[in-house]
Amino acid sequence: MELFWFIALCLMLIVYILLDGFDFGAGVMYTFFTRDESERRLIHRAIGPYWDANEVWLIAAGGIMFMAFPLLYASAFSGFYLPLMVLLWLLIFRALGLELRHFVDHPLWHQFWDVAFGVASFLLALFYGLALGNVVRGVNLGGMEEGAALYDSNYFFLPLWNSRFSPLSERLGVVDWFTLELGLVALLALSIHGAAWIVLKTEGTLAERLRKKIPVWAAVLLALSLAALFVWQSIRPEALQNYRAMPVLWIFPLLMLAGGIGLLFAHRLRADWQPFFFSSLFIAGGLIATAVSMYPMLLPSANASHPDLTVFNAGLDEAGAQVARVWFAIGIVLVAGYFSFLFRMFRGKLRE
Numbered sequence: 001m002e003l004f005w006f007i008a009l010c011l012m013l014i015v016y017i018l019l020d021g022f023d024f025g026a027g028v029m030y031t032f033f034t035r036d037e038s039e040r041r042l043i044h045r046a047i048g049p050y051w052d053a054n055e056v057w058l059i060a061a062g063g064i065m066f067m068a069f070p071l072l073y074a075s076a077f078s079g080f081y082l083p084l085m086v087l088l089w090l091l092i093f094r095a096l097g098l099e100l101r102h103f104v105d106h107p108l109w110h111q112f113w114d115v116a117f118g119v120a121s122f123l124l125a126l127f128y129g130l131a132l133g134n135v136v137r138g139v140n141l142g143g144m145e146e147g148a149a150l151y152d153s154n155y156f157f158l159p160l161w162n163s164r165f166s167p168l169s170e171r172l173g174v175v176d177w178f179t180l181e182l183g184l185v186a187l188l189a190l191s192i193h194g195a196a197w198i199v200l201k202t203e204g205t206l207a208e209r210l211r212k213k214i215p216v217w218a219a220v221l222l223a224l225s226l227a228a229l230f231v232w233q234s235i236r237p238e239a240l241q242n243y244r245a246m247p248v249l250w251i252f253p254l255l256m257l258a259g260g261i262g263l264l265f266a267h268r269l270r271a272d273w274q275p276f277f278f279s280s281l282f283i284a285g286g287l288i289a290t291a292v293s294m295y296p297m298l299l300p301s302a303n304a305s306h307p308d309l310t311v312f313n314a315g316l317d318e319a320g321a322q323v324a325r326v327w328f329a330i331g332i333v334l335v336a337g338y339f340s341f342l343f344r345m346f347r348g349k350l351r352e
Contacts, residue, residue, distance in 0.1 A: 001321050002296070002311040005068035008328065010291045012064055016057035017128065017287065018193075018280055023051045024128075025194015027094065027121020028187075029210065031114070033195075039206045040114070042350060044098065046201040049346045051098060055091070056335060063331075067324045071154055071314040072298050079139060079156040080131075083174050087127055094120035122187070129186025133179030134158070136232060136239070136290060137167050138300035141309070145170060153306040154314075167235055172302060178235060181228050188221045189283055192263060196275035199266075202350045211267055214275055218263035225260070225286070236300070239293050249292050256285030272349075 030043045065073045077084065097117025101110055139158060143150030151157070161173035169176070175183075195210040195217075233239055243249050259282030266275040294300070299309040307313070316324070 001318075001325075002315055005064065005315065005321075005324075006291075006295060006298075006311045009061060009064045009068065010288070012057055012061035014284055014287045016054070016061055017190075018283060019054035019057060020051070021125070021190045021283065022194050022197035022276075023047050023054060023094075024121045024125040025190040025192065026197055027118055027194065028125065028191045029194050029198060031118025031122065033210065033213075034206065039204075042202050042204065042206060043198060044101070045350050046198055048098070049342065052095070053339070053342055056338075060331065060335065064328070067328075068316060068321070069298060069311070069314045070316055072309050075141075075154050075156070075299065075309060075314075079158055080134070080174070082158070082160055083127065083131065087124065090120045090124050090127065093117075094124065125187045125190040126183045128190075129183035130175060130179045132186065132290070133182035134174060135299060136182075136294065137172075137178055137235060138302035138308075140170070140172050140303055141299075141301040142303065142306040144303040144305050149305065154309065170303075178228075178231055181224065181231065185221065185224045185228055188217060188224065189279070189286075192217050192221065193276070193279040193283060196263075196266070196279040200272050200276045207272075211275065214266040215264050218260055218266070221263075221282075222260045225256075242293055242295060249289075252285055252289040252292055254285075256282050256289055259283070259285055 026043050026047050030040060034040045034043065062073075065076075093116045097113045097115075097120060101113040101117070103109075139156045141156050142153045143156055159171075159173050161175045162169050162171045165173075165176050167176045167178040192214055195214055199207045199211050199214075243253075259278045259280070262269075262278030263275065263282065266278070269275060296310045296312060297308045298311060298314055301308045315321075
């Protein structure tokens with residue numbers, strides 16, 4: 001059952017990133033690539049029915065982590081306390097920017113909430129990449145310093161950065177040059193995803209401009225992703241161990257590569273759904289490939305004194321798992337039904 005809950009947790013997170021990710025990307029497009037009020041209003045309408053519903057998947061992922069891997073939940077929510085607070089405030093300001101902008105018809109009011117929405121969307125995309133970087137890099141479980149543990153073996157605390165800004169330092173921080181590189185990969189990937197969503201959901205000059213820019217951004221994204229892979233391999237040489245043991249797993253990195261190559265030709269694709277399909281394929285393929293490479297680890301230890309948190313030592317007992325399976329089945333049916341209704345109700349394109 002450990003494998004089932006690992007897959008369920010990864011699935012919730014991937015669906016969340018795919019759905020809420022286009023909101024973040026649309027927010028970046030809103031800030032940097034709109035030319036007038038009509039285009040900004042169009043982006044608001046393109047994500048308005050979806051953005052708050054998409055965050056249900058984040059709650060679902062947190063619920064599964066709490067239910068299936070309580071030790072991971074306790075460790076991560078204490079160790080990542082500072083960045084989680086930052087993420088919470090960014091989610092709040094993004095929501096306020098979307099909901100309060102139209103309450104007062106004044107340019108200054110509009111400008112303030114436009115900045116709040118755009119900056120929050122930009123930083124959320126960046127911070128989710130930083131979060132992924134921290135997970136794949138590992139954390140200093142137990143808080144080892146000069147051979148002594150500061151905390152229990154399953155816990156840690158990360159400052160926002162360390163003095164060396166290095167992923168190889170004994171005192172790790174949330175932000176270093178490796179996690180920042182993955183943050184830039186996530187920012188660019190989700191920006192492309194948001195642009196592809198606007199192409200899918202809208203008609204007009206904005207969609208045409210973004211379609212032409214996607215291939216240029218995709219080329220940069222592929223270069224950054226390849227660089228990040230080499231750096232990750234140098235930091236954690238065992239990162240490809242599962243792929244060496246089971247070569248069939250290379251299908252997932254190849255899906256990511258196929259998505260990236262498809263985005264290179266977005267300006268030539270005839271159907272408006274195709275850029276969004278390829279951006280989704282790139283993101284989902286990359287996240288699945290990362291999860292496959294880490295299994296059975298959930299949170300690697302950056303020191304040799306304390307073991308990694310894995311699906312085997314961070315999970316719940318069998319009695320709890322039986323209860324969890326029942327409520328998971330009920331919850332996933334309700335959420336899937338709700339989202340099917342939502343996307344069917346608001347299908348079709350918006351026009352300027």
